[in-house]
Amino acid sequence: MAISETLARQKAAFLADLPVDQDIRIDRLNRAISLLLDHRQDFITALEQDYGQRTEEITLFADIVPSLQALKYARNNLAKWMKKDRRSPTFPLGLLGSRAWVDHRPKGVVGIISPWNFPLGMIFSPLSGALAAGNRVMIKPSEHVPATSELTRKLIAEYFDPDEVAVFTGGIEVAEEFIRQPFDHLFYTGSGTVGRIIMRAAAENLVPVTLELGGKSPTVILPDCDIDSAAKRIVAAKMANAGQICVAPDYVFVPRDKLPALRTALLKKAEEFYPEQEGAPAYTAVINARQRDRLKGYVADAKTKGALVETPDAFSRDRNDNILPFHVISNVSDDMTLMQDEIFGPLLPLMPYDSIDEIIEYINVRPRPLALYLLGKDPAGDQIRQKTIAGGVAYDEFLLHVGQEDLPFGGTGASGMGHYHGHDGFKTFSHSMSVFKRGPIDILGLLQARPPFGPRFRAYIKQELKK
Numbered sequence: 001m002a003i004s005e006t007l008a009r010q011k012a013a014f015l016a017d018l019p020v021d022q023d024i025r026i027d028r029l030n031r032a033i034s035l036l037l038d039h040r041q042d043f044i045t046a047l048e049q050d051y052g053q054r055t056e057e058i059t060l061f062a063d064i065v066p067s068l069q070a071l072k073y074a075r076n077n078l079a080k081w082m083k084k085d086r087r088s089p090t091f092p093l094g095l096l097g098s099r100a101w102v103d104h105r106p107k108g109v110v111g112i113i114s115p116w117n118f119p120l121g122m123i124f125s126p127l128s129g130a131l132a133a134g135n136r137v138m139i140k141p142s143e144h145v146p147a148t149s150e151l152t153r154k155l156i157a158e159y160f161d162p163d164e165v166a167v168f169t170g171g172i173e174v175a176e177e178f179i180r181q182p183f184d185h186l187f188y189t190g191s192g193t194v195g196r197i198i199m200r201a202a203a204e205n206l207v208p209v210t211l212e213l214g215g216k217s218p219t220v221i222l223p224d225c226d227i228d229s230a231a232k233r234i235v236a237a238k239m240a241n242a243g244q245i246c247v248a249p250d251y252v253f254v255p256r257d258k259l260p261a262l263r264t265a266l267l268k269k270a271e272e273f274y275p276e277q278e279g280a281p282a283y284t285a286v287i288n289a290r291q292r293d294r295l296k297g298y299v300a301d302a303k304t305k306g307a308l309v310e311t312p313d314a315f316s317r318d319r320n321d322n323i324l325p326f327h328v329i330s331n332v333s334d335d336m337t338l339m340q341d342e343i344f345g346p347l348l349p350l351m352p353y354d355s356i357d358e359i360i361e362y363i364n365v366r367p368r369p370l371a372l373y374l375l376g377k378d379p380a381g382d383q384i385r386q387k388t389i390a391g392g393v394a395y396d397e398f399l400l401h402v403g404q405e406d407l408p409f410g411g412t413g414a415s416g417m418g419h420y421h422g423h424d425g426f427k428t429f430s431h432s433m434s435v436f437k438r439g440p441i442d443i444l445g446l447l448q449a450r451p452p453f454g455p456r457f458r459a460y461i462k463q464e465l466k467k
């Protein structure tokens with residue numbers, strides 16, 4: 001069915017369904033949970049096929065489990081979230097029997113556009129919020145993971161009526177048609193370049209947007225932090241999904257005198273985590289040749305501009321064309337492309353620092369990052385957090401702040417706009433409809449606040465015009 005036709009049908013079905021009872025919403029969340037549980041092995045296989053090599057651990061830990069957590073959290077908290085919020089009427093209306101509250105109404109039909117790096121998480125997590133809020137949903141998955149996107153389309157069609165949730169696969173032509181539709185909300189995860197295109201198209205129909213973008217997320221090793229323990233955490237986070245994570249540590253600030261020790265510790269950890277031996281955990285490939293060549297281009301550019309590039313011995317030869325080893329890159333400078341673009345791959349530039357102010361200034365003159373990581377207990381960490389603005393901050397561990405369903409997730413400035421996860425997702429996909437109910441007393445009559453306006457009205461205005 002055509003995109004515009006599905007939208008028209010979903011809009012009509014949505015209106016017929018209002019107010020969309022809690023039972024209907026829970027049933028939809030449960031069907032999404034069943035879909036993932038029944039077909040988790042199919043998804044692991046599809047993702048392996050799309051990536052050429054992707055570990056089962058990553059697919060389970062970063063795609064399937066977070067999706068299930070989001071859906072279950074929404075299901076388990078739904079009754080609380082759906083309750084109206086009582087508000088105070090302006091004095092003295094409450095005393096005169098008036099009432100005010102906020103109803104959380106579904107917006108209608110939500111469009112979700114998702115990327116290839118976590119093709120399940122980036123669909124099912126926003127889907128959990130959209131369904132919990134009582135919406136119908138249309139999804140455009142990424143064309144760069146065709147097997148996973150096709151499987152998602154097929155399974156959604158099995159578990160949902162097309163009037164409830166529908167998936168449209170395909171390339172740019174489909175994406176371009178999709179973003180021109182008059183959705184009630186458009187939720188996009190991907191690069192900032194495409195984010196701008198999405199926002200422009202949405203503006204034509206005054207469609208509200210949430211943009212979950214990326215950017216360069218700094219890590220700061222604070223002066224008191226143990227280097228081996230920092231290296232362990234950094235390598236695990238940076239090599240997960242081969243660095244293709246929106247909140248991956250992009251580059252690392254390290255106290256100048258500890259830089260040599262950090263280089264050695266990082267390379268050692270990378271070898272330990274992914275040794276070239278039978279039964280070792282498999283590493284993940286870069287998604288395609290285009291992305292691989294982009295990353296290799298950064299390395300070549302950095303080398304010609306004087307960077308020192310090191311890779312662990314065990315990864316010194318490629319096992320698959322798109323497998324890129326972990327690269328530790330030092331002697332970096334601003335004119336290198338890898339210090340300008342989001343890296344989104346297993347390359348890690350190291351930046352020596354002499355003072356905390358230097359770090360704060362470096363971050364503040366650049367686009368706002370999606371994540372900021374602070375390793376160590378030194379109070380300078382709090383100072384950096386308070387003097388900069390990032391989408392989110394995590395102390396002493398990577399990525400885990402994103403997994404907190406009770407925290408909002410979203411960027412700011414170049415890293416995105418709007419939030420989701422848990423209750424914040426429910427609110428993003430709901431319209432806060434204000435309701436005022438006047439009590440039995442005709443308050444405007446009492447105040448003589450209708451023409452011809454009496455002395456009580458003038459006394460009231462006089463009172464309100466005081467400081």
Ligand code: NAD
Pocket residue numbers: 113114115116117118122140141142143144171172175176179189190191192194197198212213214215245246247342344370411416
């Ligand atoms: P991608 O190329 O798969 O694009 C994302 C989606 O945009 C796809 O569905 C694609 O069809 C669509 N698209 C592409 N061009 C379009 C166009 N001209 N008009 C309309 N739609 C179009 O993914 P990507 O952009 O390479 O994803 C990687 C980026 O996503 C990185 O910057 C990463 O940081 C960011 N990201 C952010 C988050 C987050 O939660 N903030 C999560 C994952 C990825």
